[in-house]
Amino acid sequence: MLCAQYNYLLADRFNWYEQNRSPVNACPLVCHLPELRDNPDYYSQKKTLPHLKKTHPWYGEIHSQVLQDVVKRVKVTFDRFLKKDSNDKRSGKPRFKARNRYRTFTYPQMKEGCLQGKFIDLPKLGKIKVVLHRTIPDGFKIKTASVTKKVDGYYLTLSLEDKTVPEIKPDFNPDKIAGIDMGLKEFLTTSEGKVVYITQHYRKAQKRLRVIQKRVSRRKKGSNGRLKAIKQLGKQHKTDVLTYPRSAILYQPP
Template identity: 35%
Template sequence: MLTMNYTYRIYPNAVQQAELLEWMETCRGVYNYALRELKDWIASRKCSVDRCSLEKEYIIPADEPFPSYHRQQNNLPKAKKQFPHLGKVHSQVLQTTIRRLHDTWEAFVKRGHGFPRFKKFGQFKSFVFPQFKNNPINGFTINLPKIGEVPIDLHRPIPNGFKVKQVRVLSRIRGTQWYVVVTIESDISVPDVPVHGRAIGIDLGLERFLTASDRSFQERPKFFKSMQRQLKLLQRRAARKQKGSQNWEKAQVEVARMHHRIANRRRDFHLKTAHQLCDQAQTIFAEDLNVKGLTRGMLRKDCVDAAFGQFLSLTEWVCWKRGVYFAKVNPNGTSQTCPSCFATASKGLEVREHHCPECGYRTHRDHAAAEMVLDRGLENVVTQGLWGTETACQVGLSGVDDLDKWRGAGIPNREVGKPAL
């Protein structure tokens, strides 16, 4: 079973936009009400067995069951009788809203942090139509239940053999732009991409966005910093408007549009860079970076602007789509190890050149790290036995034969040196 998401922009008219915004607020109210029930039930079980709080206590019967997804979903028909405005929203949209809350709750129980929060006005920006009997896309319109026909920019058609499974409606730039994420599904199965062809390792950084083991590199565009002056001006204008007025809302839309433009430019750069890497090689190794840790240091603004996590995710997707093998390796010590003799070559962050005191190998610091990433990736491939899964028409990887010799002779990698490229 193969499932993919295609994103399209839609252009609802004024009446449809007002109805979509009203649905968003209704879903937000249902989400918050269900969360309130959940929190009240949990708070009622926090009281000690032998005493209660002197200030306040939640009075819920001891035999009251946990407000699970199915229980809250079954209470929706009763709620529609008490609150008639809920009937304007498609019933399955409200059910998926409850499902969304309990998915967040289950994720919180699993990881131990990240308790679900109440959604403020404007924070609920999407809802889902979970199923369709027929294909809702007809030519250049999409038929949304209870909304009607909405013009859609179908910049790429739905592939043959795929059917529409669900549609998520997204609100962007404070409700001025609308998108749909169409989930398509097919019964075909796509095998995992085997290791084949030319292999490269890549190192991500702030001086250079990307450096490959073949000495190619990509400079880092400063998307946020280059437009920070314009953004600061728009934010200053918005701050001087009376909050809640029409001019204030217009100013907030301009700020949101600027953020949207920055994000689009960054995503476009990431996708084009990923395609360039796929043109260079058929096997790509990258560092498994701690993205959250990078966003908490002294260089957090630059790291967030570079968005390494988004780039790695998009690269993995592009590699899968184009039949390129992609894998991540341990990033620890890649810049502190010589890729030629595997000796430790400690250096501070300000040192941009790698010079090994053991073998005298000199190169750029990021290039040495990329070579080390490639060596670790090739070693992992041989260790996991993935190299035996290639087909007869595939080309051998550079350096794999040397790694096989190391394994067969029982000689540690550090004593042999760098595999010939």
């Protein structure tokens, strides 16, 4: 439902942009006369949500702030397309999302005490059991929560805030400055002579990935066997390309 709402709001912006972007003194002789209406921005599209719940009652099962976050996503995506960034570059044209490519939804605000032990209380979803990566430090409050669907399950990302934590001020010491030279044969070489070699995790995993990719190609499109093979391929990509390199960086001896 969130994916359909995202595509609808994005299409609304595209329709207005295509019909109203030509100035009056530079428009073609024959052109479409659009309906006169204001530019659909964040606030005008957010005002349509109550009407959406009346015409499509099943959207009432989704928390209102989650729907508002979809409107915000469309705004950010479209603004990046129209406006240039600090480097004088613009993003490409936003694409409509397929159902399997819209994998994350966000709660912009969370109630205090929503996390109790191994359960978190998500509005409209109720209490859900979670496996915590680490405990929440004392004094921190949960500000936002994002639920993401990945190939091996669902992941919950929490953003925390503690106003008592002071800002870190950079303290530069000229004696501790090091130079890094990125290379082709070696990953990098420091000014102290330390060499970090390229681990080639992806190239080492290509043989396993090739076998599973052939298995996907041999399955009939839309069949359960193909879906299982695609899931297995995604897990293998996650293990070989993400998990192994991350473990090699985080858990290597100093």
